[in-house]
Amino acid sequence: MIGIGIIGYGYWGPNLARCATEAGGCRVVSIADQSPAARARASVRYGSVDVVEDWKTLVADPRVDAVIIATPTRIHFDLALAALKAGKHVLVEKPMAATSREASILIEEAEKRGLILMVDHTFVYTGAVQKIKELVVAGVIGDCYYYDSTRINLGLFQRDVNVIWDLAVHDLAILDFALGISPIAVSATGAGHIKGSPENMAHITFYLDGGATAHLNVNWLAPVKIRRTLIGGSRRMIVYDDVEPSEKVKVYDRGVDHDGDVENSEQREDVYRMLLNYRMGDVWTPQLPVKEALLSEIEHFVECIGQRMSPLTSGASGLRVVTMLEAASQSLRQRGHPVELTGMRQAS
Ligand SMILES: NC(=O)c1ccc[n+]([C@@H]2O[C@H](COP(=O)([O-])OP(=O)(O)OC[C@H]3O[C@@H](n4cnc5c(N)ncnc54)[C@H](O)[C@@H]3O)[C@@H](O)[C@H]2O)c1
Structure with a gap:
């Protein structure tokens, strides 16, 4: 014991x-x-x-x-x-x-x-995030194009950390665990509106290896609570809404495929459009475990x-997340100037 x-x-x-x-x-x-x-x-x-x-x-x-x-x-x-x-x-x-x-x-x-x-x-231990990882690993979403999260509410203002360290930390842990993609650079902007408090809102863009991006919108000064993440992939897209009591994860068989060489700038507009195939397939809601x-x-x-x-969430993952938080805060202080993060996963 x-x-x-x-x-x-x-x-x-x-x-x-x-x-x-x-x-x-x-x-x-x-x-x-x-x-x-x-x-x-x-x-x-x-x-x-x-x-x-x-x-x-x-x-x-x-x-x-x-x-x-x-x-x-x-x-x-x-x-x-x-x-x-x-x-x-x-x-x-x-x-x-x-x-x-x-x-x-x-x-x-x-x-x-x-x-x-x-x-x-x-969040790594939630049924929703475990399911998302399972879908990613099984290739269900295909290549990851983007991770786009909104995590806002009228939140508790912290004194020792800004909103990035309080809220974006959750998304970074999810990204680290479920997508396993290393960021190569970050650009962050934000602002503090309450005197004596650190930044209470931020918009953060991580450039991930393989060309994907992760955008995080975090805010303690919002009138409504939103915890919604879109994960766009080449095969399918996921909507993860943590505020939903059940059906938190929905998988959409939707997207756009292209046939032929759409890079060719000589192509006529109508031909270009014909090469794009819009996929409007099914939406399904995976069953999630209910354990806390x-x-x-x-x-x-x-x-x-x-x-x-x-x-699963070892010290090494904690270090990777803190490294991302540090870089995002540095960029925020420099009004969005990109901060490089190359080699982070290998280093930890
Ligand atoms: N995993 C999550 O989803 C989640 C959610 C909320 C908070 N947190 C984390 O939990 C931690 C605490 O957050 P909180 O919201 O509970 O803060 P809090 O301020 O409500 O509670 C912190 C407690 O620590 C006590 N404390 C401070 N210094 C101490 C010391 N030297 N010795 C003994 N006790 C001391 C305080 O008296 C207070 O009761 C933070 O790191 C926060 O990021 C995690």
Whole structure:
């Protein structure tokens, strides 16, 4: 039975605590939070669990085999490094760390000690994203032309990270896992509208190897909640709407094929049009598993510890995502000037 300690019992920590309680093969033995209100909530909910103020007490607890970190991003690195140095396995919230250098140090430390280091890229464990990957790998969409995501709502304004690090991180984790395509450059623009807060909206374009592009529209200052992604392929197209209660993924047999040499600029307009075939085929809705993603994820963490397996969302994937976030933020500061990312997947 793996003993779990959870640091941070704010908004997301309670979800992790609940799933770690439900998952087999582990039990929550300690929760740490510096806020008295958070500790009071944890104590009421988990009477038999030690609830402590100082995370160092939790990390030093010999009953804790693995630490889950759900604090603000700026301290992920310090806490994760201390936990690894104390010989604990670590599941750290997204984004893994505040810089790619910090993420690399965590990976090295975990490898040196033979410990599991996993990042909570929750969407990777959803039935929808698992299905999308399955469709991509099976060649159902063909060559990927684009990934186009809108992730906007009237969101919680974060103080330590901008909207890219808070929301675009989900798309980058999905891209990394489901499409497995490396970005070669990024251009990002954005703006902050609330005094004292970082950028609350951004438009980001990643240029991917193989010629595809990924466009992400993220915004904390939108009147409606939209979580919709289009994936355009040469054979089929996918619409993934995470706000839909069911039928989140729809596969469209639609597109445009061309016969003959449409590159030929001498061709007459009418001949050119005749060479384009519009495909208006069926739409189907794959069946998705209904299990909660976070529960699957915690069970995967426990299994990886038991089997010494590399997690689906390992430190390496966390590093790739942080590297993309850093580059996007750099481009944003330069008003969209492209930042190169070549060789990222090979490097991690
Ligand atoms: N995977 C997801 O879908 C998802 C969703 C929401 C948040 N998150 C991530 O979870 C993390 C936490 O986000 P949140 O929204 O819960 O933040 P939050 O501010 O609501 O909660 C953070 C908690 O950490 C505590 N804390 C801060 N410093 C501490 C310290 N030194 N020692 C002990 N406790 C400390 C705070 O008191 C607070 O209770 C972030 O990294 C965020 O990106 C992930």
